[in-house]
Amino acid sequence: MKTALINGSPKVKSSNSGILLEDLKAYLVETEAVEFGLHTGTAAKEKAEALNQADALVFSFPLYVDGIPGHLLSCLADLEEASSKSKGIRVYGIVNCGFYEGIQAEPALQVLQNWCEKAGYVWGGGVGVGGGGGLAQMPKTKSGHGPREPIEKALKALAEAICSEHVQGDQQAQDHQQIQENQYVSVAFPRFLYKLAAQMGWRQMMKASGGKARDLGRRPEGGED
Amino acid sequence: MKLIITDLENFKVPVEGDYKIIQPQGNIRNCIGCFGCWTRTPGRCVIHDGYENTGIDMSKCTELIFVSRCYYGSVSPFVKTVQDRAISYIHPDFVMRRGEMHHKRRYSNVIQLSAYYYGETVTDAEKETARKILQANADNYDGRVKNIYFYKSAEELEGIRI
Numbered sequence: 001m002k003t004a005l006i007n008g009s010p011k012v013k014s015s016n017s018g019i020l021l022e023d024l025k026a027y028l029v030e031t032e033a034v035e036f037g038l039h040t041g042t043a044a045k046e047k048a049e050a051l052n053q054a055d056a057l058v059f060s061f062p063l064y065v066d067g068i069p070g071h072l073l074s075c076l077a078d079l080e081e082a083s084s085k086s087k088g089i090r091v092y093g094i095v096n097c098g099f100y101e102g103i104q105a106e107p108a109l110q111v112l113q114n115w116c117e118k119a120g121y122v123w124g125g126g127v128g129v130g131g132g133g134g135l136a137q138m139p140k141t142k143s144g145h146g147p148r149e150p151i152e153k154a155l156k157a158l159a160e161a162i163c164s165e166h167v168q169g170d171q172q173a174q175d176h177q178q179i180q181e182n183q184y185v186s187v188a189f190p191r192f193l194y195k196l197a198a199q200m201g202w203r204q205m206m207k208a209s210g211g212k213a214r215d216l217g218r219r220p221e222g223g224e225d
Numbered sequence: 226m227k228l229i230i231t232d233l234e235n236f237k238v239p240v241e242g243d244y245k246i247i248q249p250q251g252n253i254r255n256c257i258g259c260f261g262c263w264t265r266t267p268g269r270c271v272i273h274d275g276y277e278n279t280g281i282d283m284s285k286c287t288e289l290i291f292v293s294r295c296y297y298g299s300v301s302p303f304v305k306t307v308q309d310r311a312i313s314y315i316h317p318d319f320v321m322r323r324g325e326m327h328h329k330r331r332y333s334n335v336i337q338l339s340a341y342y343y344g345e346t347v348t349d350a351e352k353e354t355a356r357k358i359l360q361a362n363a364d365n366y367d368g369r370v371k372n373i374y375f376y377k378s379a380e381e382l383e384g385i386r387i
């Protein structure tokens with residue numbers, strides 16, 4: 001069995017989407033995991049063909065304005081064109097949010113599910129990860145405890161679904177359209193602290209680029225107040 | 226002012242009153258997730274390709290209107306990319322609204338949002354997704370949903386007034 005792990009962040013390096021795929025990969029057993037990146041607005045023909053060779057596709061991407069990032073949406077349209085439509089390839093989604101509540105990723109997972117319908121893939125379910133913006137700052141702990149624990153759990157369940165659904169075989173997978181319910185989780189880190197940490201982060205970034213904290217709220221020339 | 230964001234290069238829909246339109250002209254570059262529009266040049270996207278000022282345009286509008294082909298319940302890649310490039314309309318700091326995390330306002334205008342979707346094969350599930358996303362956008366812009374419509378084709382839109 002072959003599983004394509006697709007990073008749909010526009011960031012080629014150091015993306016939260018990538019961290020989540022790495023975590024998922026550790027739980028994927030008995031499947032060959034192949035990594036792909038969809039970081040720009042086109043999915044080249046060769047890439048689309050390679051994806052069509054997989055048994056399962058896992059898309060990991062950031063929530064952008066309550067939906068799928070524009071460049072990735074454009075890739076999905078390319079992939080719909082190139083889809084072989086009959087192989088029963090299963091599709092899973094991992095959507096990470098800057099906001100704390102994983103449920104805010106629900107519409108984006110629905111877009112992916114609707115895409116499956118059009119492109120002839122089988123929707124397998126997904127995970128909405130709240131507080132994803134802080135993942136790089138939250139180290140993974142060996143014991144499985146710590147702020148990333150709820151996410152680890154959800155990814156483990158997702159990995160199990162990916163592997164077991166393959167064992168069940170294509171016919172059965174096609175019979176149940178949605179095998180796994182979407183899971184919505186958040187980092188195990190208090191919400192008010194997450195909010196505070198983010199605000200400190202913006203001020204640091206502001207200073208790093210030579211600005212002042214109060215300029216965060218600047219209304220550029222021509223903008224109304 | 227109405228701000229219209231559309232993927233139609235040849236926009237023939239009659240519009241009532243003052244408006245500004247953002248439509249495909251040359252290539253649009255996608256957001257690269259750098260947050261420069263919040264921290265390097267607050268209020269403006271750092272990519273200079275003619276699509277860097279939408280956040281500012283949004284601050285001057287009373288209505289934001291999407292006229293877009295429906296892609297799986299989303300606006301089209303072009304319209305979505307314009308939206309992605311315009312998050313500087315809001316402020317990076319978080320606030321809680323109705324029990325959920327959102328962003329603070331940068332400006333004080335309250336936007337009414339409408340979407341005019343077109344497409345021959347828009348499913349009921351896609352319509353439901355589109356409604357959810359428009360409401361979520363309204364929550365994030367701290368505005369209100371005005372209307373959402375679905376048409377079979379872009380030509381059909383020429384017979385209405387927005």
Ligand SMILES: Cc1cc2nc3c(=O)[nH]c(=O)nc-3n(C[C@H](O)[C@H](O)[C@H](O)COP(=O)(O)O)c2cc1C
Binds near residue numbers: 061256
């Ligand atoms: C243009 C843009 C729009 C965003 N919109 C949302 C949003 O609507 N809701 C949310 O929770 N986070 C939003 N975010 C935050 C990202 O989802 C978050 O930073 C994520 O962790 C980035 O993941 P990545 O590192 O894999 O690219 C947005 C970020 C950008 C750059």
